[in-house]
Every structure is written in structure tokens, then in C-alpha cells.
Amino acid sequence: MLRMSELVLTDEERARAGERLVALLDRYERGLPESRLLPEPDRDQLATLLADLVPEKGIGVDGLFDRLENTILPNSTTVAHPRFLAYVLGPPNGVAAYAEAVAATINQNCNFWQLSPAASVVERAVLEWLASIVGFPATAKGILTGGGSLATLQALATALDDRVPGFRRTGLQRSAPPLVIYTSVEAHRSVDRAAAILGIGVDHVRHITVDDQNRMDVDALTAVIDADREAGLRPWCVVATCGTVATGSVDPLDAIADLCEEQDLWLHVDGAYGGLFLLCEEMRELMRGAARADSISMDPHKLLFAPLEAGCLLVRDGAKLRAAYAFDSSYLTVAEDPLMTDYMDYGPQLSRSFKALKVWSALQAFGVDSFRVATRRTLELAQHFARGVEATTGLTLLAPVTLTAVCFVVDDASHSDHTKLLETLAAENTALLGPVMINGRHGIRACITNHRTTTEDIDLILARLREVVASRQR
Structure with missing residues (x-):
């Protein structure tokens, strides 16, 4: 031919x-x-x-x-290995490669619906399903992003447009009290990065102390907000965390939502790690307050095991998201359609890939219940790992295991000892675990967000750790 x-x-x-x-x-x-x-x-x-x-x-x-x-x-690093447990990074699900191939083949530009009619509806379907998991009302709108960091950045840009009069016209080039963001000392660094990018400045991010479960201390938050108001600053936004990266702790979302309502503060919930545990009925009470947020970020490329990149931003009042990002462009205008969405009006990108296809395809192929089962299994495996640590003389948990992060120390081991142990476990192909520091103590962290991990894998790691402890005690 x-x-x-x-x-x-x-x-x-x-x-x-x-x-x-x-x-x-x-x-x-x-x-x-x-x-x-x-x-x-x-x-x-x-x-x-x-x-x-x-x-x-x-x-x-x-x-x-x-x-x-x-x-x-x-x-290439084998992130799909069943003992790859160093990061909040799961392997892609089994249908992902095929969905990605189809998306590349049809190469839809998901900006306005005429260029991607089916993609527009698929993304809307995925977002509406995610909003229903959170408990957001029908007014919610959202957009798929490159990840949780971008979702948080876009959420804070939306909050600026909504809570700062004239922001869209003048930006921060105005005479007004400095704006202040509040988050916890355990929050993801994407909050500081967003503050730097948006011109708020990292000096205007308050990192609030946490309680003995590594959750934001609401009394301390209230006191810092009051002190800032007294100093002539403008409290404006709180970023609560639904699953901190280090320990998987969940901030007291209901209490923080109460405070934000009282003080007219935008509440963003960083659920990039933990938000999709709402799939599990047993986690819904712990995370119930997420439904009261003004915005929430979640990562389908974590617990829905989509290949990178697939983050998500949802805003309770979708009109606010559109107001922050929509601009008229006569050469891009097409007739509005109640079925379709012009996603160029809901985020900073014009050219956008068909991220929703890989998420939608997996839900179609496997069904939601398969993801509930896989997600619940990671929670169970984390508890199994934690029980194994607690049952081993010479190992001590560093923090409660709320989600799937298991943080522990080898008793009397130095930071250097822990580093060498991590290197040994990786070199002998036992497991890839990661370092962690909690309350000034260096230790080891296993984060089980891998649908391929089994009880046998956890037991193999625990057995090797017991050998290490035994050799230190001789």
C-alpha cells in the first residue's frame, strides 16, 4: 500500500x-x-x-x-509493582492503556463542545458522578485537571474572584488589607505554591498547629484568624485536608465548615489523597463535612487508578467557577446546548486532552463496585500492616492509621539508619517505602494505594522488618 x-x-x-x-x-x-x-x-x-x-x-x-x-x-520505575508503596500513586487499572489509545486516536480538544461533543458529555458525566459522591448539590460544576495541585490552584483563583470585589479587573493591584489563607502544618505544599503563583505570597499563608491525631486544631485556627483581623489583615480562605500526605489524617471538616460559615471564609477541601475514600460507606461519617465545602479537589489518578494525569476540581456553586474563568471569544463561539459544556469557561486551559475518557472507560468496564472493593482493600491492608507493626517488638507506629498511610520507626534507630533501611529494602526488591518526619521524628512510611497489593505482600514486608529488628537486637 x-x-x-x-x-x-x-x-x-x-x-x-x-x-x-x-x-x-x-x-x-x-x-x-x-x-x-x-x-x-x-x-x-x-x-x-x-x-x-x-x-x-x-x-x-x-x-x-x-x-x-x-x-x-x-x-522506568515500576509503579505497578505490588510492593511499590512509597507514594500516593497507584498503578493504572487494566483498561487504562486501551482507553488512552482511543483518546489519542480521536484527539478531541475538550475546550468548547463543537470540537468534542461526546467528550463534553463524558466529562460532565464523570464530574456529576464525582459531585454526587461528595454530596454536592445539582448546582455544582467542575473540571478535570492535571492533578490535585492544579485543582487547588484553580480553586483558590475561583475563591479570589468570588470573595475579593473587583479582583477580575484589578487583581491584587489595589489598596486593601493583605489577604490571608489558613491551612494546617500537615497540608500539602501545593497550598503555599498556589499562594505564591496567585500573588498572595507565602508570608500570608498561616500553618495552623494540629492535634494528637495530626488534624487541624480548630481552636488554634480561630485564634489566629482573630489575631489577623486585629492586625488589620483580611482572612479570606481556609484549606482543610481530607487525607494529609504524611499520615492520612482528616481535618475536622464539619467544625471548620462551621467556622467558615460564621466568618464568611471560602472553604476549600484538599481531597486529592483521601476524597475518593467516600466511595466506602464506613468512611462517610469521618468525611461528611466535605459536602459543606465551597470547593474540593480529588484525584482520579489515585484511587480510581487512572493513568496520569487526571485530577479534579468541583465547586459547590458552579456559577462561581464559570465566573472566574469565562471570557468572550467571538472566533470560538458556538450555540449553547443544554447537554454540552464548554470547559474552556471552567478553567485556565483552552487546549485540553480527553482526560475523562480513561476515567469513564474504567467505570464502564469494571463498575463502581469494583472500585469500592479495591479502595476498601487498601484500607484493610493498611490496618493489617499497622497491626503487624504494633505486634512487633522493636517497631513503633508514629501516628494513627486513618486511611492507608502507615508511619513507623525502628526503635532507637537514627535518621541515617532509617535511610539505609529504605535503601536496602529497595535494593533487594523487597519493597519501595518512603521516609517521613512526624513531630520532629524521622521514620518510615508505607502508603497503600495500590490495587495490586495483597496480604501476602504486606506479610513479606513485615517479615523482612522483623528480621531487621532481630539483627539489631543481637
């Missing part, structure tokens, strides 16, 4: 690419249990990627797949 374009595969090449791709995906899946968690990078191989960055002549389908299999895959 003759090529119709230099950039289109022939029938034979397309068949060969499909054959190679299916074989690659199959080998990768089958090889996960024995794969290296952290491969030793082959620097010579990686250097060839720079040397051959833009070849004049292409290497063809087989040449490309050879490079993928011989250079890219062997030098």
Missing part, C-alpha cells in the same frame, strides 16, 4: 504496530511480580536518547518498539 502521508502507517505497519504493542503490554503485565521496583539506570543507554533526539531518518515501527523495549521500559 502506498502512503497517503509521510506520517500515516501503511496497512502492514499498522498491523505490525498493533502486534508489537499488544505483546509489550502482555509481557509487562505478566512480568510485574518479578520486576525491579527501582531499576539501576543504564546511563549509556539513556544518553543515546539525547544523542538521537531528532534523527533525520526514522527507524520505523519495529525500530521504535525495539527502543521502547530495550531502553525506555528497563529504565
